[in-house]
Amino acid sequence: MKFYMPVKVFDEKDCIGNHSKDIALLGNTALIVTGKHSAFSNGSYDDTVAALKKENIKFFTFSEVEENPSTDTIFKAGKKYSSEKIDFVIGIGGGSPMDAAKAIALVLKHPEAGLDYLYDTSCDGSALPVVCIPTTCGTGSEVTGVSVLTRHDRHTKISMVHKVFPEYALIDSRYLSSAPYSLIINSSVDALSHLLESVLNSKADDYVRAVAYSGLKMWSKTKDVLSGEVKAGPEEFSCLMRSSVLAGMSIAQSGTSLPHALSYPLTYDMGIPHGKAVGYFLPGFLQAAPEKDRDGLLHLAGFIDLHDFSQYFRNVFGDMEIPEDELKRAFDAVKNNPAKMRSASFPVNEEILKSMSGAGTF
Ligand SMILES: [Fe+2]
Structure with missing residues (x-):
């Protein structure tokens, strides 16, 4: 039997602010990956920005992740930030932004990667470190290595073959309080x-x-x-x-x-x-x-x-x-x-x- 769960999970009020120093261990430049709305209204994005500023970490924000993110979105982000010397990626939101953050972290680590790379077990599946901040209560993506992506060429969703476990899962259930029922x-x-x-x-x-x-x-x-x-x-x-x-x-x-x-x-x-x-x-x-x-x-x-x-x-x-x-x-x-x-x-x-x-x- 084997139980492999390498993610450091912190579950507490004010979790992001409390762990800014842990986040700072991951590098000097971050890419924040979110969907279009909720992270900006439930306080999670503001808390993340405050923690990054406190630790003098430079950051970029990619807020174009759609529901059930497509591989096209992943490569769009990869291309956009490939020259910014990103050290780590922070995914905030539900499963879509967190799954996207993992795949983007892999693509940023391997700029030569094309679509086949995500589904080829013989390729190096290492990625930049990832921090996940869930704001919904279903995906579990913050503690798994899985990234489920929409393949428009196949008309369905398929998990990337590479496992990208986040470094940290920062859990603060207050972000749920403004979520639609x-x-x-x-x-x-x-x-x-x-x-x-x-x-x-x-x-x-x-x-x-x-x-x-x-x-x-x-x-x-x-x-x-x-x-x-x-x-x-x-x-x-x-x-x-x-x-x-x-x-x-x-x-x-x-x-x-x-x-x-x-x-x-x-x-x-x-x-x-x-x-x-x-x-x-x-x-x-x-x-x-x-x-x-x-x-x-x-x-x-x-x-x-x-x-x-x-x-x-x-x-x-x-x-x-x-x-x-x-x-x-x-x-x-x-x-x-x-x-x-x-x-x-x-x-x-x-x-x-x-x-x-x-x-x-x-
Ligand atoms: Fe599910």
């Missing part, structure tokens, strides 16, 4: 899916289970926030963020499984948010899992049984209508990927996958 729902369902998929995974071991079980218990404390029964305060925001970090640690070991693989075409073709797209396939995935495993996990997450779980999701997301041809496309993409078919901890044949992908549980 829909974003909190979508990202937290993503975290729940990470926890479940990492355990119901052929690569799961005792270490993964220990972390994921903890994450599920933490997630259960936020369940009523997503359904609107409880208004989130500092304690709930902290639980939302921590369950997401724990979920990230567990997928960093075992990876995700079938709901994630099935979800990518829905996000690419229909623009369905990642967490919602993954959530669509979760009940079908759990239905296919052995009952004893499934029920134990559902209890940890605060559900009575699968029916309770499906009902909850219907309340949170409402009815989701996915066209038959889209479900077929998702099914075909996974059916032809033997590694993904084997990723679940239980046997999955085409029949089971078909019921999972067209489950119609919602």
Whole structure:
């Protein structure tokens, strides 16, 4: 067994300011990578700039990362800043800016890299140091080496083959307090899916289970926030963020499984948010899992049984209508990927996958 999680995680109020000296150890010039809006309104960008100024670190800001960032965006940033002698990259936001920050850190380290480089295991996958500052509660990217990028040439999202683990994850759940409610729902369902998929995974071991079980218990404390029964305060925001970090640690070991693989075409073709797209396939995935495993996990997450779980999701997301041809496309993409078919901890044949992908549980 192996548990590899090399990221130094700091989780506290005023985290960025408290760790400016740690950030300064990474070099003299930083590139901040963000999306277009949220980092500038939730205080995370201002806190980062204040910390960099305090340590006399020169910085540039690339704020053009779109939702589900494309490889085109990565190379645009790489080209723009290749001559600026960047020492390290800071990704602020949800999964999109953090995943982009990792890929940009790799491209800045290897200016000769083209698209194939990101997907060639024989290439040097080292990158500039990365700092991740999550402002949503789902991706877990701050503690994984994964960078999922949109490939317009392939009409879907594909993870870069190189693993770029951040040097630091700076966690301050206050940044969640200004996030739109829909974003909190979508990202937290993503975290729940990470926890479940990492355990119901052929690569799961005792270490993964220990972390994921903890994450599920933490997630259960936020369940009523997503359904609107409880208004989130500092304690709930902290639980939302921590369950997401724990979920990230567990997928960093075992990876995700079938709901994630099935979800990518829905996000690419229909623009369905990642967490919602993954959530669509979760009940079908759990239905296919052995009952004893499934029920134990559902209890940890605060559900009575699968029916309770499906009902909850219907309340949170409402009815989701996915066209038959889209479900077929998702099914075909996974059916032809033997590694993904084997990723679940239980046997999955085409029949089971078909019921999972067209489950119609919602
Ligand atoms: Fe995810």
